[in-house]
Amino acid sequence: MPALARSRRKTQIFFASTLYGAATLAAALDADCFGPADRRLLLISNNATTPETTPSVDTMPGFKRLRGRFDRVLSWNETISPFHPGGWSPRQDDVPLWERHLRLLWGLGDDEVELAVESIQVNPSLALTQLFPGAPVDVYADGLMSYGPTRNKLDPLVGTRIRRLLHLDLVPGLRPLLLTEFGVEPEVVPTDVFTAVLAELAEDQAGGEALPEPTAPALLLGQYLSALDILTPEEEEQLHVTMLRGAAELGHRTIVFKPHPTAPARWSRVLEKEAGELGVRLTVLDTPVLAEVLYQRMRPALVVGCFSTALLTASAFYGLPVARAGTDLLLERLSPYQNSNRVPVTVVDALLPEITDAAAVTGWSSPSREEVADRLTGLVAAVGYAMQSQIYPGLRAEAERFLATRLDTRTWRYFKRRRLTSLALPGAIPSQLAFLPRNAAVRRVARRARAVQRRLVKKKAVFG
Numbered sequence: 001m002p003a004l005a006r007s008r009r010k011t012q013i014f015f016a017s018t019l020y021g022a023a024t025l026a027a028a029l030d031a032d033c034f035g036p037a038d039r040r041l042l043l044i045s046n047n048a049t050t051p052e053t054t055p056s057v058d059t060m061p062g063f064k065r066l067r068g069r070f071d072r073v074l075s076w077n078e079t080i081s082p083f084h085p086g087g088w089s090p091r092q093d094d095v096p097l098w099e100r101h102l103r104l105l106w107g108l109g110d111d112e113v114e115l116a117v118e119s120i121q122v123n124p125s126l127a128l129t130q131l132f133p134g135a136p137v138d139v140y141a142d143g144l145m146s147y148g149p150t151r152n153k154l155d156p157l158v159g160t161r162i163r164r165l166l167h168l169d170l171v172p173g174l175r176p177l178l179l180t181e182f183g184v185e186p187e188v189v190p191t192d193v194f195t196a197v198l199a200e201l202a203e204d205q206a207g208g209e210a211l212p213e214p215t216a217p218a219l220l221l222g223q224y225l226s227a228l229d230i231l232t233p234e235e236e237e238q239l240h241v242t243m244l245r246g247a248a249e250l251g252h253r254t255i256v257f258k259p260h261p262t263a264p265a266r267w268s269r270v271l272e273k274e275a276g277e278l279g280v281r282l283t284v285l286d287t288p289v290l291a292e293v294l295y296q297r298m299r300p301a302l303v304v305g306c307f308s309t310a311l312l313t314a315s316a317f318y319g320l321p322v323a324r325a326g327t328d329l330l331l332e333r334l335s336p337y338q339n340s341n342r343v344p345v346t347v348v349d350a351l352l353p354e355i356t357d358a359a360a361v362t363g364w365s366s367p368s369r370e371e372v373a374d375r376l377t378g379l380v381a382a383v384g385y386a387m388q389s390q391i392y393p394g395l396r397a398e399a400e401r402f403l404a405t406r407l408d409t410r411t412w413r414y415f416k417r418r419r420l421t422s423l424a425l426p427g428a429i430p431s432q433l434a435f436l437p438r439n440a441a442v443r444r445v446a447r448r449a450r451a452v453q454r455r456l457v458k459k460k461a462v463f464g
Helices: 019-030 063-067 076-082 091-107 125-132 190-203 234-248 267-276 289-298 309-318 329-335 342-351 358-363 369-389 395-404 418-424 440-463
Strands: 008-014 039-044 074-076 111-115 137-140 162-168 185-191 218-221 254-258 280-286 300-304 323-325
Touching: 008 019, 008 162, 019 039, 019 063, 019 162, 019 185, 019 190, 063 190, 074 076, 076 162, 091 125, 091 329, 091 440, 185 190, 190 289, 190 309, 218 289, 234 289, 234 300, 234 329, 254 267, 254 289, 254 418, 267 280, 267 329, 300 309, 309 323, 309 342, 323 358, 329 342, 369 395
Parallel strands: 008 039, 008 111, 039 074, 111 137, 137 162, 162 185, 218 254, 218 300, 254 280, 300 323
Antiparallel strands: none
């Protein structure tokens, strides 16, 4: 009898563009969230605007602690050079050619491939999933965006291959909305396993040498929002100054500022000048290190930021006092309304105290799961529907219910009247006229008026 054919080898490819994402994958592996495989490859991508001048994930302090969980580390930038990871995707007709090329380049042969990627809606993750059209996909979320809607409508050939969404329990009691249009179920990466991985990073001596001694300072988190054209550079400088002043007014005399790795150095000088005038000791970190590493090494007395995911890890994972700054301005500035940062800003604004409100900061405590469900579930559903009504039509009833019963001076900040009007949602027009969008006669008159207007415009274009 002929020998039985050997089963295909299985290779799992894990994609990461940040150290935080690589740590999330490491925690998921430690928690046995992935099945057995013959090989596990880590594919890293440097998505910075200028990758040549920005440290890659595998060069950052602490990465060597994660390296042993993978059989091999690959570079997406080298694979598609000279193209930029954020701007390249394969032409449909070239996909078979590219898949054969990658299988040869990475030594995959005819392996059965499984993918674990981040940010599936955009490149480079989307490009990678397109290049292996037969591979099942797991998506992992490394931030607050998992609680918001999918930012773009996904091709069903990609969406239907997604098996689950792995995410951190950053807001206990709130269920992620991401990818639910495909029936994708969320799965929590255990918090204790994730913090154990972060503890490994904190022990890395290469990253610890440049950190300040543990002094329980106030820690300020920079995000470089002007690079996203959300704020002007001057406004972002003022945002950092607001954080500094707020911390000082709360009595903190030792303050550490962790700037975004690509932020300009002049921002630090503005803060140093302000710190001198306030009489506080300011340390600016030059070492690229995760905020969570600082939590373990310094145990800050207060963490202040705008809408960074690190604010929620500080609160939910480490029990640290937290405060926000600038979210009211961002809620006003985010454009278009569908901006994918809207739900993260909404969550932080709704949950955390404002740094300028000393009483709220000192009296704040982490809400229970029940409190989170009551305060955020309906709000996030309404914001998510207003952002992506065509992708999530099933959320309309919940959005209507929230807007009809919970829209007040506090919650109006999360919505735009023009957006509610375009979707005929409660709050779009004064309550005494609320019957109009659902009145069939009024809708018929409106349709006739629009038809007449179109005919007039057409005649004017023809006859001048």
